[in-house]
Amino acid sequence: MLILFIGTFGVLAQDGGSNSEIVSLSEEVIAYEDTIRKYAKENDIENYVSLIQAIMMQESGGKGNDPMQSSESGYNTKYPRVPNGITEAEYSIEVGVKTFSDCIKKANVKDPSDTEHIYLALQGYNYGNGYIEWALTNFGGYSKYNAQLFSDNKKQELHVSGYGDPLYVDHVMRYVGITFRGGTNPNFNNLEAWVTKNPYARIGLYGQCTWFAWGRFYELYGYDPGFTGNGWDCVDELLAAHRDKFERADTPKAGAVFSGIGKNHVGIVLKVNGEDITIQDGNYDGKTNTFEEAKTDWRTNTYTISELRRRYGGIVFANPK
Numbered sequence: 001m002l003i004l005f006i007g008t009f010g011v012l013a014q015d016g017g018s019n020s021e022i023v024s025l026s027e028e029v030i031a032y033e034d035t036i037r038k039y040a041k042e043n044d045i046e047n048y049v050s051l052i053q054a055i056m057m058q059e060s061g062g063k064g065n066d067p068m069q070s071s072e073s074g075y076n077t078k079y080p081r082v083p084n085g086i087t088e089a090e091y092s093i094e095v096g097v098k099t100f101s102d103c104i105k106k107a108n109v110k111d112p113s114d115t116e117h118i119y120l121a122l123q124g125y126n127y128g129n130g131y132i133e134w135a136l137t138n139f140g141g142y143s144k145y146n147a148q149l150f151s152d153n154k155k156q157e158l159h160v161s162g163y164g165d166p167l168y169v170d171h172v173m174r175y176v177g178i179t180f181r182g183g184t185n186p187n188f189n190n191l192e193a194w195v196t197k198n199p200y201a202r203i204g205l206y207g208q209c210t211w212f213a214w215g216r217f218y219e220l221y222g223y224d225p226g227f228t229g230n231g232w233d234c235v236d237e238l239l240a241a242h243r244d245k246f247e248r249a250d251t252p253k254a255g256a257v258f259s260g261i262g263k264n265h266v267g268i269v270l271k272v273n274g275e276d277i278t279i280q281d282g283n284y285d286g287k288t289n290t291f292e293e294a295k296t297d298w299r300t301n302t303y304t305i306s307e308l309r310r311r312y313g314g315i316v317f318a319n320p321k
Helices: 003-014 029-031 034-040 048-061 090-105 114-127 127-138 144-158 168-173 191-195 209-221 232-242 304-313
Strands: 247-250 255-260 268-271 276-282 300-302 313-319
Touching: 029 048, 029 232, 034 048, 034 090, 034 313, 048 090, 048 168, 090 127, 114 127, 114 168, 127 209, 127 232, 127 300, 144 168, 144 191, 168 191, 191 209, 209 232, 209 268, 209 276, 232 313, 247 304, 276 304, 300 304, 304 313
Parallel strands: none
Antiparallel strands: 247 313, 255 268, 255 313, 268 276, 276 300
């Protein structure tokens, strides 16, 4: 029983979120942006263009006559429904966008911040919509565990050696920027970010600003910050660990990490709009917590840069390059 528990926890500990590092889109995928946007608008998913580009990147890198690899979709009524049956790139995009729009609806995605259901829709694009209904009925949604189980079941049922890509969500999300990767709010079901790989995830540190900032960073960027330390040292520590990816600045970009100068604190910048910046940070009750308590001890606030500087006795940012 102990061995079974450890094995099951090892699988489940990887569930709940995408944790892959960001990779740039190819020139071929970028060149299709207007076409993708056209069909996304027709299918009422214009806010998901970045995700569709990421799907194309994973499927083909933007190369070939079927860049969305949508030939086998039920929406393909023009070409044979066999791999690479479509021989017209724009039609491939039209069918692929319709297919993903259907997945978005069947997965009950509320908006672009609803990462939990977005992951379900993405895996559904890879497996077919039968997965979405199956995952909702049997598990209440997507997980890496049930994605693998679905593939294993299909291999047995169809007597084939492989079925789809159980890690499709991670493979797609590595091509998506921070707008979609972490969602608007933390996903505390992402156990890698908040429990199993977070060095602050232990009694005495749950709920600290460093625990919160580490978890959000991992959700947004797909890798750990590479250090532990005091909140006011985090910018310098991040720059030392990832100088190729971040630069020190007095004014922020979206996705920046900030450290207080006069107050020992760290947080994440989600949005910049002129002089207004929207941040997320934790430890508002000023104490350590249990994990359940820590999940409520954070806030999203918007300040002017000058207000934020006064609040923390000065502030410095590590901006993504």
